[in-house]
Amino acid sequence: MVEPAGSWVEVRDQLRARGLRWTPQRRLILDVLAATSGHVTGSDIVDRCRERDAETTPSTVYRTLDVLEELGYLSHSHGADGREEFHVLPETEHGHLQCRGCGGSWELAPADTGHLVGDLERSTGFAVDIGHLTVSGLCATCQAAGAGPAGAPGGAGYIEGR
């Protein structure tokens, strides 16, 4: 199901409509994004662009990603290690679940985050940015595969897999 260049045209027009420009570099980045499914880190995108054009400059990529995010074609959050994770063309806003054991990542259904968002909205008026939410922890498989012993000293109880 390869979407034809259709969406590129859409992006190009969106850019122009805002007085922004359509450049070869941006086209390459969109090209890479179109071939991407799921999540990618910023440096993944840089790497993939370099595969097609070794001259690719990282800052150009990062700046373009910012622009695309502003236009709504992307969203990003931060993985458990703090690195950026981009989500292409999110159909509906959703958060992510990331396992610090296997690195696996899953989308959070609205049902999962509904209570959190509702409770916070009611109690503090805080508007949660779900698309930016990453919940980290251990998936069922990794827990079974060897959860670490708790043993924290002062009673703090922080478990670190190692």
Next chain:
Amino acid sequence: MVEPAGSWVEVRDQLRARGLRWTPQRRLILDVLAATSGHVTGSDIVDRCRERDAETTPSTVYRTLDVLEELGYLSHSHGADGREEFHVLPETEHGHLQCRGCGGSWELAPADTGHLVGDLERSTGFAVDIGHLTVSGLCATCQAAGAGPAGAPGGAGYIEGR
């Protein structure tokens, strides 16, 4: 000089009990942490150490923070911008709420995250690491102030408790 801030002695003994060492650098870092309340980024800690000892090496600080986290004296998560945020001596594990408008930060009460944790546990068996959770969005004040760039960098900052 100096008051045996009890917890230093405790940390020192904890380190020794594990075959780790008590060094002047680690003592300085603990000293800085003891004078810290709430949240600090990694580079904040480096800066504060430098104020007291200009020779401070960043990698030593970061490595010591890792050790202290493993011992349970600290926990860290990532702010909305992906930078590390450390929480000193967390009495109870808790997540954080961070406003992308004013930069303010609040602790999340167990009641706020209870549903999320319980739902995920039940539906997927995923064990959420609450201490690593940062929920970002806009606080009530910033929403009212017009979601925009809302200038007002002054007055922002960290708010403790909730």
Next chain:
DNA sequence: TTCCTAATTGCGGCATGATGCAATAGCATT
């Protein structure tokens, strides 16, 4: 007190991103 061993340090370097600046190049107009 002196020795020894391994934990730490400090340094240099890398990875991921952000940012200031001068040169380049879209693209709307003439």
Next chain:
DNA sequence: AATGCTATTGCATCATGCCGCAATTAGGAA
């Protein structure tokens, strides 16, 4: 097709962290 305005690019550099390596040193044993 040439022109002019300014968005973008590419480069250099900085910020935040992580990591390998050789030299140092904490601290238990002799």
